[in-house]
Amino acid sequence: MEHTMAMQIVGGVGLLIGLRMNIDPVGFNKSIFGDVEGIDSGESSAMRMAIGGAIWAMAIINLYCGFNVEDAAAGEAILTGTAIGLAAFLGTIAGAKFRGYTDKHPYPSDGSPPDAHRNMPVLSDDVAVRRLIH
Template sequence: MEHTLAMQIVGGVALFIGLRMNIDPVGFNKTIFGDIEAIESGESSAMRMAIGGGLLALAIINIYCSFNIEDSSAGGAVLTGTALGLTALLATVAIPKFRGYTDSIPTLPMVVLPTMIAICLYSAIV
């Protein structure tokens, strides 16, 4: 897979998710955790928006670099860095379960994030 295409795919997915987190943080929280106590609190919405802002930043970097980086090794470096960042995000999604903060691990990020990581690493290596 070409570096620019991988950056655009990962950037587009991150942009969509980040916008969704910022446009309707309460609804996004409900899709992940269900209708639990304090799901509509301002604090949980503010935290969801901050996480969405991080994804928006990742999206903007990838989309910008996909149009402006010509060098293959630079594109690979951007994709490797993106994969490392997404791995850190994946860890922060899974670790609360093992620390006893939640009863389950949300399914959506456990599918989307590894897929995005795989796209980044495949394109960076091949």
């Protein structure tokens, strides 16, 4: 696939996700975590909007460069940078689980998690605090 087409696809998908996170942050949170306590809070919605804004910004950069960057090497560098940035973004989501800030990975609440996630140990808050202190 040509780099410009890939940047346009990544940009279009990111634009849709970022817009959905900003248009209905409460609904987006509920689709991931279900109807849990505090899901309607302003803080939760503000955090989701900020995350959506970051995805939206990356999408706009990819769309702009996908239509305006003619040099193949520059386009490939931008696309590679986007992939690395998205990997770091997803790593922070997984890091919250492994550092003990949440008891499970966020996944759509309409189905059960994959089998690999069911058997993972859950850290309590005091264990996470002790790990950070020591």
